[in-house]
Amino acid sequence: MKAIRTVLLVASFVFAAAAASAQTGQLEVHDAWARATPGKSNIGAAYLTIRSPTADRLVAASTPIAQKAELHTMEMSGMVMKMRPIAGIDIPAGQKVTLAPGGMHIMLVGLKEPLKAGQSFPLTLNFAKAGTRTVDVAVERVGAVGPAATTQH
Numbered sequence: 276m277k278a279i280r281t282v283l284l285v286a287s288f289v290f291a292a293a294a295a296s297a298q299t300g301q302l303e304v305h306d307a308w309a310r311a312t313p314g315k316s317n318i319g320a321a322y323l324t325i326r327s328p329t330a331d332r333l334v335a336a337s338t339p340i341a342q343k344a345e346l347h348t349m350e351m352s353g354m355v356m357k358m359r360p361i362a363g364i365d366i367p368a369g370q371k372v373t374l375a376p377g378g379m380h381i382m383l384v385g386l387k388e389p390l391k392a393g394q395s396f397p398l399t400l401n402f403a404k405a406g407t408r409t410v411d412v413a414v415e416r417v418g419a420v421g422p423a424a425t426t427q428h
């Protein structure tokens with residue numbers, strides 16, 4: 276009888292701990308990728324997915340492989356899609372925010388070397404609340420439209 280009570284106590288403790296960690300989960304950055312840059316272009320773009328359990332805001336980015344990393348968005352200007360710098364990207368609580376071609380992206384200005392498919396580089400993101408996150412950005416071929424499957428090769 277005593278043993279059964281002990282098991283129940285342990286079980287309820289483990290359950291409580293799991294519930295607590297779900298509530299205090301951390302901001303995560305997934306699927307960071309960039310397109311290889313053609314020729315001698317010294318401008319590139321990085322894309323990724325951000326999810327945070329609490330509202331946050333991406334306010335800056337930096338990478339050792341470029342002079343500057345700017346937050347950009349794309350919008351229609353007349354009949355043309357144009358990109359422009361933005362001060363930050365809001366991350367609503369519990370919602371996935373995806374930076375992808377044709378939309379928001381991280382512009383890499385002044386690349387020290389062209390981005391080559393198969394390489395990767397570090398990118399540091401600064402969040403208003405979560406602080407910094409450094410992710411590895413995989414470089415995909417020039418025509419890629421998304422990150423390669425990460426589970427199979």
Ligand SMILES: [Cu+2]
Nearest residue numbers: 347358380382
């Ligand atoms: Cu841009």
